[in-house]
Amino acid sequence: MQHISGISRHQMRISSLEDAIAPDNQVRFIDAFVTFVDLAKLGFAIQTIKGEGRPSYDSKMFLKIYLYGYLNGLRSSRKLEKECFRNIEMQWLLESIVPNYHSISDFRKNNPVALKNLFKLYVVFLKDADLIGGETIAIDGTKSRAHNSKKANFNQKKIDKHLEYIDTKTQEYLNALEENDTKENSTEIKNIQQKIERLQQNTVRYELLEEKLKVSGEPQISTTDSDARALLVQGQVVEISFNIQAAVDAKHNLVVATHTINKNDRSALSAIAIEAKENLELETYTALVDKGYHNGKQIDICKQANITTIVAQPEQGKNQEKIAEDYLISKFQYNAINDTYTCPQGQTLTTTGHWHKKTDKESYTFKRYRTSKCRTCPVQHLCTSRKEGRNIDRSQYAEAVEENNQRYHANAQLYRKRQEINEHIFGTIKRQWGYNHTNLTGLEKVNGEHSLIMLVYNIKRSINILGVPELITKLQKWNSPYKAKVLFWLKKEYIALKSAFIFRDFNLVA
Numbered sequence: 001m002q003h004i005s006g007i008s009r010h011q012m013r014i015s016s017l018e019d020a021i022a023p024d025n026q027v028r029f030i031d032a033f034v035t036f037v038d039l040a041k042l043g044f045a046i047q048t049i050k051g052e053g054r055p056s057y058d059s060k061m062f063l064k065i066y067l068y069g070y071l072n073g074l075r076s077s078r079k080l081e082k083e084c085f086r087n088i089e090m091q092w093l094l095e096s097i098v099p100n101y102h103s104i105s106d107f108r109k110n111n112p113v114a115l116k117n118l119f120k121l122y123v124v125f126l127k128d129a130d131l132i133g134g135e136t137i138a139i140d141g142t143k144s145r146a147h148n149s150k151k152a153n154f155n156q157k158k159i160d161k162h163l164e165y166i167d168t169k170t171q172e173y174l175n176a177l178e179e180n181d182t183k184e185n186s187t188e189i190k191n192i193q194q195k196i197e198r199l200q201q202n203t204v205r206y207e208l209l210e211e212k213l214k215v216s217g218e219p220q221i222s223t224t225d226s227d228a229r230a231l232l233v234q235g236q237v238v239e240i241s242f243n244i245q246a247a248v249d250a251k252h253n254l255v256v257a258t259h260t261i262n263k264n265d266r267s268a269l270s271a272i273a274i275e276a277k278e279n280l281e282l283e284t285y286t287a288l289v290d291k292g293y294h295n296g297k298q299i300d301i302c303k304q305a306n307i308t309t310i311v312a313q314p315e316q317g318k319n320q321e322k323i324a325e326d327y328l329i330s331k332f333q334y335n336a337i338n339d340t341y342t343c344p345q346g347q348t349l350t351t352t353g354h355w356h357k358k359t360d361k362e363s364y365t366f367k368r369y370r371t372s373k374c375r376t377c378p379v380q381h382l383c384t385s386r387k388e389g390r391n392i393d394r395s396q397y398a399e400a401v402e403e404n405n406q407r408y409h410a411n412a413q414l415y416r417k418r419q420e421i422n423e424h425i426f427g428t429i430k431r432q433w434g435y436n437h438t439n440l441t442g443l444e445k446v447n448g449e450h451s452l453i454m455l456v457y458n459i460k461r462s463i464n465i466l467g468v469p470e471l472i473t474k475l476q477k478w479n480s481p482y483k484a485k486v487l488f489w490l491k492k493e494y495i496a497l498k499s500a501f502i503f504r505d506f507n508l509v510a
Contacts, residue, residue, distance in 0.1 A: 017092040024468045027089045029459070030067045032472045033122075034060050042121065043114040057099050062107035063118075064093050070456040073433050075449075077105035109440065112448025116259070119455040123256050123279050129474045131462060133251030134280050136414070138288045138421035139272055140248075141265050142430065143241040144450065145437035146228035153230050153240050155220040159210050166199050166206070173199070227443040229262040242438065243268070244450050247276035247287075248422040252465055255425065256280055258454045260447045265292040267362065269311070270301035277307060284308060288418040296397030297362060303400045310415050313405045324382040332392055334402075340369065341392050343383070347373045349392055356393075366395045429453060 021027060039059055040046050047056040068090060069080045081101040083090050108115075126132050177192045213221045222228040222240060233239045245268055247257040257276035261268055273287050284306045291312035302309045326344055333342045341349040349369035357365050374380055374389025384390040395401075408415060430436040435453050438446050462471055 017088065017096075020088050021092045025089065026071060026459075026463055026468060027068060027093045029463060029468045029471055029475075030064055030071070031093055032475055033459075034064050034067065036475060037118070037121070039063070039114070042117040044111050045114075057097070057103060059107070061094055061097060061099070062104060065090070065099075065104055066108060066452060067456060067459070068093060070452055071460060075435075075439075077101040077108075080104050108449065108452075109445055112445045112451075115448040115455070116451040119258065119451040119458075120279055122455055122458055123254075125475070125478060126254055126256075126458065126462060127280055128478060129462075129466075129471075131252050131465065132249045132254055132256060132280065134249065134256075134282050134285055136250040136286045136288065136417075136421075137256060137276055138248050138250065138418045139245070139269065139276075139293070140290060140418075140422045140426070141243050141245045141268065141292075142426040143231055143233045143239060144244050144260070144430075144435075144446075145239055145241045146222070146225050146446075147437075147439050147441050148222045148224040148228040148240045150230070150238075150240055152223045153220060153228070154209055154213065154223070155230075156210070156213060159206050159213070162206050163203065166203050170196060170199050225441040227262050227441070227446070231262075231264055242443070242446050242450075244426075245272040246422060246425065246454065247272050248425060250417065250421050252461065253421055253425065254458050254461055255454045258451060260443065260450045262443055265290075266295050267298060269293040269295060269298035269309075270305070273302050273307050273309070274305050277305065286310060286414075288415055288421070290418065295362075296395055296401045297364060299404050300397040300400040303403070308407070309404050310407050310411055311404050312415065313408050323384065327379070327383040327390075329392060334394070334398075336399075341394075343371075343390070345377060345379065347371050347377070349390070351394075355396070364395050364397065366393045368393055425457065429457060 037060075044059055044063070046059050049056070065080055065084065066075075069075055069083070074080055074083060078101045081098065081104060084094060084098040123132070127134065173192050173196050177189060177196070209221065209223075220230055228240050228242065230238050231241050231243060233241065243261050243263065243265065245257075245259055245261060245265075246255050248254065249256050257272055257279050259272065259275065261271075269287075269289060276282075276287075277285065286308045287302065287310065289309060289311040291314045294311045294314050299309050299311060331344050332349070334340075335342065339351060339353075343349060349371045351367045351369045353367065355365040355367060357363065369392040370389055372389070374384070375387075377383070377389075380389070433453075438449055440446050440449050466474070
């Protein structure tokens, strides 16, 4: 019995690239989407046609390359150049054009803001395609390793440690130099002098870093990527990274808002929550958020923006006073009418009404409540170790926090859906696709790449939901009276473009 025989390499065939691409191939949607979009209105750098010199590449071609590459786990410009040459799907998509890797790389670096706008535009399309509910949205973040090693990240403590080590080693070498000088060992003296010179050069380097750190006003500084920061990844594990924020709609688990920051989640809630609201043009929605975002100021900002938050309430940490569980602050009942607290023993704590200012990681004001009855209370030792009695501080954001905490306890079943909505997205992006790091430097460029990743995730998921032919059909019909409002993310501010049609009326063939 013979093996299955193939076709001879010398056999001539008459065929076209069109015949090789199935109607439901995802490259057909990439081609339709990019052809349909007006890149200039989204802020992409457009190559102008010149009368002289070598013709330039169409900017849309580079966008097609990156959409295809990220959909298939390829983001190296050199690898993408190879795919343009050997991949039949890329040959169909680009009509056999093969640009060099440098031009491919420049497109991604030069268009970070435009890539974010493209993501926002696709979110609007998904909403019009009825793939987004806009009622419940889960918010979370994940860390993406920066192009900066731990050795190239410094804080004052680390700089002081290096300078102290240099001083110690310098003194050791000076002592060794004096000892060898008496022995007239010229070779050893020369080696020690070279070591001392190297230490002096390092001293100058660390002193310059120290000066730069003081000028920046930041607690840390990175030398390879100045925007990268040492962030807590999990438990006590710290990585030099960026923090990708994502808001995910509950209907089909599609990302409706995303941006990247270089700090932890505690002060990040309001920005991503409001961005989701603006992207979808919603009046209100319910945001499900984990306890890492629990912050009075952020919850209050969301309340003012008409966003209903359900942020998990963190467990009450241990206190220095060793307060008994029955006398924790949660056991004190607040009376909003009288502006008083009632302690577990039935005593009333009052306030003078004076607002005190506290400057911690974030500045805020608070009122202090106390009662003179504490001094004669039989259980004072269980409540406080202060001789003057127990103090209760109520911040300016306490009302918003209490309302959030009540919603959290009353909607346990709804809150449990949070992980189902958004956790698998980060798992797909980081574990399955391998996008757990960035090779770009600078917060703006990293924002552009992560927006591209989230856009690709939405494209992949919407194709899985509807299929390529139906998605292209919806795209063709989308040139509706609805005028897309595209928001630019530039210098940490939203700049609204004038309402304008983003799409042109093209006849696309699936």
